[in-house]
Amino acid sequence: xSYAAFDTWWWPYLFIAIAxxxxxxxxxxxxxxxxxxxxxxxxxxxxxxxxxTALLAAVIAKLILYPxxxxxxxxxxxxxxxVTVGFAVFLIGGKRIWLGIAVxxxxxxxxxxxxxx
Amino acid sequence: xxxxSAQRGLHWFxxxxxxxxxxxxxxxxxxxxxFCGFAVEAGIPLGETxxxxxxxxxxxxxxxxxxxxxxxxxxxxxxxTVALSSIRLMPMVAALIPEIRTEKTPTWLLLFLSHFIAITxxxxxxxxxxxxxxxHRVAFFAGFGITVTSANIVLVAVIYSTVANLPAMxxxxxxxxxxxxxxxxxxxxxxxxxxxxxxxxxxxxGPLFHxxxxxxxxxxxxxxxxxxxxxxxxxxxxxEGK
Numbered sequence: 001x002s003y004a005a006f007d008t009w010w011w012p013y014l015f016i017a018i019a020x021x022x023x024x025x026x027x028x029x030x031x032x033x034x035x036x037x038x039x040x041x042x043x044x045x046x047x048x049x050x051x052x053t054a055l056l057a058a059v060i061a062k063l064i065l066y067p068x069x070x071x072x073x074x075x076x077x078x079x080x081x082x083v084t085v086g087f088a089v090f091l092i093g094g095k096r097i098w099l100g101i102a103v104x105x106x107x108x109x110x111x112x113x114x115x116x117x
Numbered sequence: 118x119x120x121x122s123a124q125r126g127l128h129w130f131x132x133x134x135x136x137x138x139x140x141x142x143x144x145x146x147x148x149x150x151x152f153c154g155f156a157v158e159a160g161i162p163l164g165e166t167x168x169x170x171x172x173x174x175x176x177x178x179x180x181x182x183x184x185x186x187x188x189x190x191x192x193x194x195x196x197x198t199v200a201l202s203s204i205r206l207m208p209m210v211a212a213l214i215p216e217i218r219t220e221k222t223p224t225w226l227l228l229f230l231s232h233f234i235a236i237t238x239x240x241x242x243x244x245x246x247x248x249x250x251x252x253h254r255v256a257f258f259a260g261f262g263i264t265v266t267s268a269n270i271v272l273v274a275v276i277y278s279t280v281a282n283l284p285a286m287x288x289x290x291x292x293x294x295x296x297x298x299x300x301x302x303x304x305x306x307x308x309x310x311x312x313x314x315x316x317x318x319x320x321x322x323g324p325l326f327h328x329x330x331x332x333x334x335x336x337x338x339x340x341x342x343x344x345x346x347x348x349x350x351x352x353x354x355x356x357e358g359k
Contacts, residue, residue, distance in 0.1 A: 001193070003186040012165050015192055020182045021172040023199030024206060028231035031210025036224060040215045046350075050315040051343030052208035056236060056303055057319025058326070058338035059177060059205065063296035065324050068180050069155050070289035083297055090301045097140060100301040101294065108293050112286060 078111035122252075129253035133260025136241055142265050144298045145237040148176060149269045151291035154280045159183050163277045170273045174266055175235040176295070178203050204336050208343075209239050216246050217254040226255065233262025236299060244306035310353065315346035 003015050038045045064079050071079070086104025093099045136142055149170070156166040161183060173179050178199050185195040210231050218227060242258050249257045283291075307313055322338035330337060 001191045002189045003195075004189065012162075013168055015186075015195070016165060016169050016182065017172060019185070019192060019195035019199050020169055020178065023182075023196050024173050024175050024178045024203040025232055026200070027203050027206040028210050028234055029228055031207040031234075032214055032224065032227045032231045034207065035211035035214025036218070036227070038211060038215045045212065045215055046309065046311055047343065047347045048208050049212040049309070050311045050346045050350075051339050052205070052212045052239075053303065053307060053312045053315040054319030054322070054342030054346060055205040055208060055335055055339030056299060057316045057342070058323030058335045059236070060296045060299050060303075061320045061323035062327060062335070063177075063292075063299075066327065067292055068184070069151060069158075069292045070285050071292035073285065074289050074293075079293065082293070083300065086297055087300055087304075090304075095301075095305045097298070097301045097305055101144075101297050104297040105290055105294065108290060109286065112289075 074108065074112060078108060082107035082111060126253060126256040129249060129256040130260035132249075133257040133262075134264040136245075136261040137264050137268055139241065141237050141241045141244075141298070141302060142261075142268075144294055145176075145265065146269060146272055147291050148295045149272055150276060150280060150283070151288060151295075152176060152179060153273050153276055154283055154288050154291075155180065156183055157277065157281050159187050161186065163274065166277060167270060167274045171266065171270045173199075174232065175203060175206060201332060202335065205339060206234065208339065209236070210234050213239055213242060216243070217258050219252055219255075222255055230255070230259055230262060233259075233266050238262050238265065240299070240302050240306055244302070309350070311346050311350035314349050315343050318342040318345055 003012060005011065034048075038048065064083055065076065067074075067079070082104045085107055086100045086102075089103045090096065090100025153166065156169075161169075169179050169182065173182065181202050182195060182199050185198050190198070213234060214227060214231075238258070238261060241261060246254055246257070304313070304316060307316065319338050319342040322342045323334060326334035326337045326341075
């Protein structure tokens with residue numbers, strides 16, 4: 001029952017609907033039911049928010065350390081250096097998001113264009 | 118239905134929709150260009166790629182689904198992979214809902230709108246929602262979520278045939294944009310100390326758990342990191358109080 005299992009036009013769509021749509025939206029629906037019971041500024045909400053933030057942070061770290069697509073061809077040292085300096089400049093520069101992104105992207109591209117040692 | 122309140126609602130819906138020209142939306146669209154390139158490379162046809170964009174919406178889940186299709190895994194295996202990686206949506210939605218709903222907001226509306234919640238919509242909304250009057254927050258979120266999702270569906274359909282010509286270095290930079298944007302914007306939009314502690318612990322625990330339990334790394338890092346951050350914050354507050 002893989003994606004290429006049946007030679008019909010609708011099978012890939014059904015595959016995507018079950019694995020992709022159901023696989024993501026059940027959590028969103030559960031989140032609504034849980035969130036509906038949380039009152040604002042309660043300790044439980046602070047905890048849920050902390051868990052959500054830690055989850056996102058883990059996603060970020062994984063996207064940088066174990067990337068997909070073309071980013072895999074960029075050495076890990078270059079990726080880490082670019083994001084670290086970018087984040088430092090973001091903090092020093094008054095938390096300007098665009099500034100941190102611009103610095104990190106520039107360093108990532110420069111790290112590939114400049115000849116290695 | 119042209120009562121003043123409905124008009125105000127429309128006003129805030131459109132205000133949310135205008136978020137399509139914000140930095141988060143533009144970065145997300147760049148990331149979708151990157152994803153579209155990945156889908157083309159993987160041999161996913163146009164119709165299926167567009168369908169995926171609208172039905173899943175969360176970018177990491179789509180990347181994983183394409184990866185599962187490439188690996189030729191069975192439907193139950195693909196479902197489990199996507200579902201495990203998407204558990205993170207639950208605390209995100211649970212944290213966002215108390216910010217936007219009022220006592221009168223029907224649950225079916227929230228269930229419908231929750232589909233448009235992914236990392237970008239979460240970050241965008243958390244950053245701006247305190248400036249929106251509570252009774253119009255659902256409209257504001259709906260305006261942003263529906264507009265950005267629709268725009269990316271159209272974007273993927275339009276660029277599908279040309280995206281393969283993207284230079285490798287640009288494609289790599291597009292994949293890099295997303296984590297850097299998340300890192301800076303989540304840090305900037307987090308107001309409580311517990312959130313900042315959670316961020317730091319999560320960054321460290323993500324790779325750590327990846328070594329120990331690669332299939333559940335995000336989940337473990339989130340629950341363990343978030344709980345540690347929560348108690349660290351309590352302890353800190355108690356010390357300050359003394």
